[in-house]
Amino acid sequence: xxxxxxxxxxxxxxxxxxxxxxxxxxxxxxxxxxxxxxxxxxxxxxxxxxxxxxxxxxxxxxxxxxxxxxxxxxxxxxxxxxxxxxxxxxxxxxxxxxxxxxxxxxxxxxxxxxxxxxxxxxxxxxxxxxxxxxxxxxxxxxxxxxxxxxxxxxxxxxxxxxxxxxxxxxxxxxxxxxxxxxxxxxxxxxxxxxxxxxxxxxxxxxxxxxxxxxxxxxxxxxxxxx
Numbered sequence: 001x002x003x004x005x006x007x008x009x010x011x012x013x014x015x016x017x018x019x020x021x022x023x024x025x026x027x028x029x030x031x032x033x034x035x036x037x038x039x040x041x042x043x044x045x046x047x048x049x050x051x052x053x054x055x056x057x058x059x060x061x062x063x064x065x066x067x068x069x070x071x072x073x074x075x076x077x078x079x080x081x082x083x084x085x086x087x088x089x090x091x092x093x094x095x096x097x098x099x100x101x102x103x104x105x106x107x108x109x110x111x112x113x114x115x116x117x118x119x120x121x122x123x124x125x126x127x128x129x130x131x132x133x134x135x136x137x138x139x140x141x142x143x144x145x146x147x148x149x150x151x152x153x154x155x156x157x158x159x160x161x162x163x164x165x166x167x168x169x170x171x172x173x174x175x176x177x178x179x180x181x182x183x184x185x186x187x188x189x190x191x192x193x194x195x196x197x198x199x200x201x202x203x204x205x206x207x208x209x210x211x212x213x214x215x216x217x218x219x220x221x222x223x224x225x226x
Contacts, residue, residue: 024202028086028195029079039080039088046096046182052103065091067098074099086192090179090199097178111170119163126156164207171207175200
């Protein structure tokens with residue numbers, strides 16, 4: 001019984017941040033009738049204002065909000081692209097904050113190039129190992145092989161999680177050194193800035209929440225290996 005409670009508590013601590021991020025974005029997604037423009041319109045305005053040459057705004061899939069340095073696009077989900085809410089405006093400003101980092105070639109923008117690509121590669125390797133584990137075990141017919149595959153999978157998941165955490169300074173900068181000061185310049189009224197602050201905090205912690213989910217998968221594999 002105690003073991004089950006501890007398991008539930010650990011799972012809650014790991015999954016909780018991901019649910020919190022989703023809740024904050026949902027909570028402040030109510031449309032505001034007198035909002036001057038949508039998230040896409042704000043993003044396009046800021047790109048023009050800060051002279052971010054070659055950067056374009058595109059509509060992406062559901063819950064897809066990101067800046068792609070390679071393509072130079074600010075991708076916004078339909079809710080943010082068309083939305084006139086605090087969430088839409090804050091998320092759009094956050095992604096433009098990333099565009100500013102890369103277009104100005106700020107040192108902090110190198111964190112993503114250095115770590116995020118590697119994290120994606122490590123995730124793919126870990127996924128391949130997990131898929132291959134049963135097949136290799138049947139072919140070689142040795143539980144030791146399966147054990148070593150499990151250990152390698154754990155290492156790849158842990159490395160991936162740590163690399164996501166490593167880019168937290170870049171996310172924080174996009175939210176609180178770029179987006180929030182911009183929104184304070186009259187893009188949002190004073191009484192909505194605290195809500196924007198909450199949304200920007202959620203944006204900054206999105207990758208950390210994802211990293212914690214990797215830790216949950218890691219913990220499950222450690223239990224299996226034991």
